[in-house]
């Protein structure tokens with residue numbers, strides 16, 4: 001796939017239905033988990049995005065049979081795995097490009113006793129340490145080695161043994177890795193300070209259907225009793241809550257009337273509440289979220305009248321992956337907002353593009369930005385810009401769709417990493433957006 005750009009002509013209000021894709025970050029976990037069984041695992045609602053395409057390539061390279069049953073459903077059979085592939089240049093090249101590749105380690109270690117990984121890719125949004133993964137795997141009995149010169153990690157174990165693990169921090173992919181290793185370890189593993197996003201819950205549900213014994217679903221303390229082997233299953237990926245949040249932000253910012261279909265509201269945690277704090281009216285109709293046309297939206301203050309702060313935190317806190325969307329929405333809101341991105345240290349630098357477009361933002365430091373909402377006193381203006389990471393990319397796309405004139409957004413590979421044919425889907429509800 002070439003790295004194209006979007007040409008976006010803004011200022012139109014959009015109208016219609018959007019159906020969210022399957023969740024990127026769940027897909028990356030459950031696709032890695034297919035390595036844990038020699039029997040077929042069928043996964044539905046797999047999003048058609050670049051990160052998934054890359055992971056499918058890695059699985060094929062490892063010798064997994066990958067059959068596409070329909071547009072979003074695949075059957076995987078990991079009868080035998082070619083472990084030599086993980087030492088190849090092809091593996092290194094692909095694994096380095098996505099963050100999700102890190103979750104191949106847990107299953108490979110559990111089933112074959114060894115795993116190897118070059119430093120994984122993903123967004124360049126600050127330091128993204130992997131200590132939590134390896135400290136957890138070491139406690140299960142793995143030997144860990146880091147080749148500083150080649151920036152490569154390896155783990156080996158004759159046998160994994162269950163134990164009590166206090167995770168070094170609440171890491172989403174780290175928890176997934178340790179869970180996938182523990183399900184085939186001998187005895188009981190207790191994982192405390194575990195991440196508990198719906199992604200992790202879904203992974204645990206799928207593993208349980210494959211025969212794993214997991215207690216504590218949805219909490220930060222999991223108890224896993226290891227089994228000898230796992231069987232096949234069928235699994236359906238949840239709608240992507242980050243895409244749902246992005247669509248809510250898009251609707252508010254572009255004064256559109258949009259219905260987001262089949263969102264599985266009960267899995268969205270506090271996400272709807274945070275958008276309500278931003279002044280967005282959300283009407284939950286059955287399992288759909290309807291966002292009516294709103295002339296303006298007003299950011300609430302705290303009860304004592306002080307300025308609203310929105311910050312990220314591990315689940316069930318507000319996900320860091322929606323902070324860029326909240327920030328861009330604030331630029332046209334009535335009122336002011338402090339955006340405090342606590343988890344990543346370089347995720348706010350894209351605000352300079354919004355400032356060039358006319359937004360009133362003060363970047364206080366790498367973690368905090370104050371946004372003074374324009375309340376539509378004037379429109380942002382279209383500019384040429386480059387998308388630094390996936391969520392900033394979509395935030396810039398939203399800004400461009402609301403702006404006066406045409407914007408060019410380069411490096412949209414970043415957006416394609418996690419949003420399925422976003423241009424086509426937004427065009428269908430009236431957006432003027434072309435791939436150039």
Ligand SMILES: CC(=O)N[C@H]1[C@@H](OP(=O)(O)OP(=O)(O)OC[C@H]2O[C@@H](n3ccc(=O)[nH]c3=O)[C@H](O)[C@@H]2O)O[C@H](CO)[C@@H](O)[C@@H]1O
Nearest residue numbers: 025099100127128169170171172173174314320321342343
């Ligand atoms: C492929 C995938 O699933 N990627 C997601 C995954 O990345 P990933 O699993 O790599 O992220 P982690 O959960 O490990 O940690 C994210 C960052 O937050 C920091 N941290 C973590 C816990 C904490 O209490 N305080 C804190 O500051 C970590 O040091 C790290 O810099 O989870 C992130 C956090 O939800 C999301 O942004 C990514 O989209």
Ligand SMILES: C=C(OP(=O)(O)O)C(=O)O
Nearest residue numbers: 099100122123321390391
């Ligand atoms: C940061 C993200 O992705 P990754 O971890 O794949 O870089 C994201 O999905 O917002």
